[in-house]
Amino acid sequence: MPKLKLPAPPIPPALKPTPRRPHEHQHTAADHAKEAGIGAIGWVDERLGASGFGRWLLFRKVPKGTNWFYTLGSATMFAFLNQAITGVFLAMYYDPNAINAYESVRYISNEAFLGEFVRGMHKWGSSVMVILIFLHMARTFFFGAYKYPRELNWVIGVALLILTMAMSFTGYLLPFDQRSYWATVVGVNINGTGPLVGPYLSDFLRGGPDFEAITLSRFYAIHMMMIPGAIAALIGAHLYLVTKHGTTAPPWYKAETDPELRTEKE
Amino acid sequence: MNHRQKEQYLRDYSVLKNQGKPFWPYAVAKDGAMAIVVVAAIMLMSLILGAELGPKADGTTTTYVPRPEWYFFFLFELLRVIKPPYLVPLATIGIPTICMILLFLLPFYDRGPERRPERRPIATTAGVFTIVAMGYLTYLGAAAGSPNEIDMNVPASVKAQGVQAARQFEAGKQVVAQSGCLACHKIGENGNDGPGPHLTEIGDRLPRDAIAQTLVNPTAPMPSYAGLKESDPQRFENLTAFLSELKTQD
Numbered sequence: 393m394p395k396l397k398l399p400a401p402p403i404p405p406a407l408k409p410t411p412r413r414p415h416e417h418q419h420t421a422a423d424h425a426k427e428a429g430i431g432a433i434g435w436v437d438e439r440l441g442a443s444g445f446g447r448w449l450l451f452r453k454v455p456k457g458t459n460w461f462y463t464l465g466s467a468t469m470f471a472f473l474n475q476a477i478t479g480v481f482l483a484m485y486y487d488p489n490a491i492n493a494y495e496s497v498r499y500i501s502n503e504a505f506l507g508e509f510v511r512g513m514h515k516w517g518s519s520v521m522v523i524l525i526f527l528h529m530a531r532t533f534f535f536g537a538y539k540y541p542r543e544l545n546w547v548i549g550v551a552l553l554i555l556t557m558a559m560s561f562t563g564y565l566l567p568f569d570q571r572s573y574w575a576t577v578v579g580v581n582i583n584g585t586g587p588l589v590g591p592y593l594s595d596f597l598r599g600g601p602d603f604e605a606i607t608l609s610r611f612y613a614i615h616m617m618m619i620p621g622a623i624a625a626l627i628g629a630h631l632y633l634v635t636k637h638g639t640t641a642p643p644w645y646k647a648e649t650d651p652e653l654r655t656e657k658e
Numbered sequence: 659m660n661h662r663q664k665e666q667y668l669r670d671y672s673v674l675k676n677q678g679k680p681f682w683p684y685a686v687a688k689d690g691a692m693a694i695v696v697v698a699a700i701m702l703m704s705l706i707l708g709a710e711l712g713p714k715a716d717g718t719t720t721t722y723v724p725r726p727e728w729y730f731f732f733l734f735e736l737l738r739v740i741k742p743p744y745l746v747p748l749a750t751i752g753i754p755t756i757c758m759i760l761l762f763l764l765p766f767y768d769r770g771p772e773r774r775p776e777r778r779p780i781a782t783t784a785g786v787f788t789i790v791a792m793g794y795l796t797y798l799g800a801a802a803g804s805p806n807e808i809d810m811n812v813p814a815s816v817k818a819q820g821v822q823a824a825r826q827f828e829a830g831k832q833v834v835a836q837s838g839c840l841a842c843h844k845i846g847e848n849g850n851d852g853p854g855p856h857l858t859e860i861g862d863r864l865p866r867d868a869i870a871q872t873l874v875n876p877t878a879p880m881p882s883y884a885g886l887k888e889s890d891p892q893r894f895e896n897l898t899a900f901l902s903e904l905k906t907q908d
Binding site for chain 1: 659664667668669670671673674675676677678679680681682683684685686688689691692693695696697699700701703704705707708709711712713714715716717725726727728729730737746747750751752755758761762764765766768769770771772773774775778781782785789878879880881
């Protein structure tokens with residue numbers, strides 16, 4: 393079996409393992425375990441060829457001056473992951489039909505183990521995600537990070553913003569209490585006032601001319617299947633482009649010639 | 659950006675990138691710390707603020723307050739700022755759609771090579787203005803008064819019609835209060851100025867039948883009261899009686 397030489401991760405000097413002295417005993421159990429681990433990873437990588445991708449993703453450099461503002465994008469993604477995970481657990485108990493929906497939410501809140509906590513995380517997670525997505529967008533805007541060559545990534549980001557808003561609009565109806573019901577009636581009516589497509593859009597959302605039982609299943613399907621898939625796919629594309637073009641440097645940083653080259657010139 | 663500026667940017671960027679630190683583990687550590695803060699904040703909010711569940715949805719009652727999630731307040735307040743009925747589609751769909759298109763196309767009409775905010779006065783001013791406007795509209799939405807209270811006495815003209823009429827006026831006022839009509843309408847000193855029209859003198863402008871007709875078949879985005887008319891005709895009667903008595907008082 394060919395041995396794969398894994399690239400050493402660039403860790404800080406203090407944490408780097410010191411090389412073994414030649415006279416020290418070589419074959420401990422730990423060494424054998426390490427060998428076996430490398431062998432197993434090598435076996436998988438020989439068949440997947442994923443190590444190149446991993447290196448490309450992880451060992452790329454992030455430009456000088458990158459600060460905490462640059463964590464807002466990944467923070468938005470973690471808020472989305474929070475929504476996805478808590479959403480799966482809510483879906484285990486939720487019953488998307490007009491007769492039982494409210495009862496099932498009441499069951500989640502009052503009886504299911506940690507139910508209210510998980511529902512609260514899902515509810516407040518949406519607010520946090522919207523705040524983070526706007527902050528991330530503001531950072532991108534004020535730092536001019538949407539300019540060449542990252543124009544398309546901005547477009548993907550705006551699509552993600554709109555899908556997030558659509559998520560919260562469709563999710564608001566699902567508890568099926570008075571507030572969510574009537575707010576959604578008004579929201580769908582607002583869509584209906586739009587020119588040309590407006591009436592068709594509100595008919596599509598309601599599943600007919602009136603707000604009926606089918607409306608809830610429709611909102612559930614959009615909230616559970618359609619938009620999350622689209623968001624996950626677009627996040628993938630967004631991250632691919634971020635990795636390809638690299639994160640931007642803060643606009644105040646100017647490139648300087650390598651100090652060593654400069655000393656040679658003088 | 660012309661070809662030279664593009665080349666210049668790519669060259670400068672690759673120099674800065676080479677002077678930077680590797681994504682793993684430096685950026686990953688920062689992102690991880692931020693992720694922990696985010697999840698901890700969500701958990702804290704869930705524990706402290708909880709997730710309330712109101713009464714069950716019922717299409718036939720009218721005891722509701724149509725209030726969206728707070729981050730839609732700015733869209734809802736836009737309806738209050740823009741009053742004339744023929745401009746309502748502009749507020750509901752027009753302005754949001756235009757903003758969305760402007761947002762999508764931003765990198766295609768702002769193509770200058772400059773990236774520093776202090777050297778892009780137009781872009782920075784527009785951005786700050788947008789943030790302030792959205793913040794102000796959200797604040798207005800959050801500060802809007804409770805739409806469930808009406809402070810109003812039975813007017814003399816109704817009192818003159820006898821006890822029965824006065825009682826019906828009071829009952830109708832209750833329906834209006836419970837229905838949260840004041841979220842969008844103004845009656846005297848009560849309620850909000852828009853998106854719906856003033857109801858202070860609606861009795862002068864519309865006869866009672868026309869008011870009933872409007873309640874059953876309203877202009878969007880107002881919800882229909884056909885459900886109430888079917889399930890509880892008496893309450894619907896009280897509602898129309900109350901509204902038709904809202905007239906100019908001498």
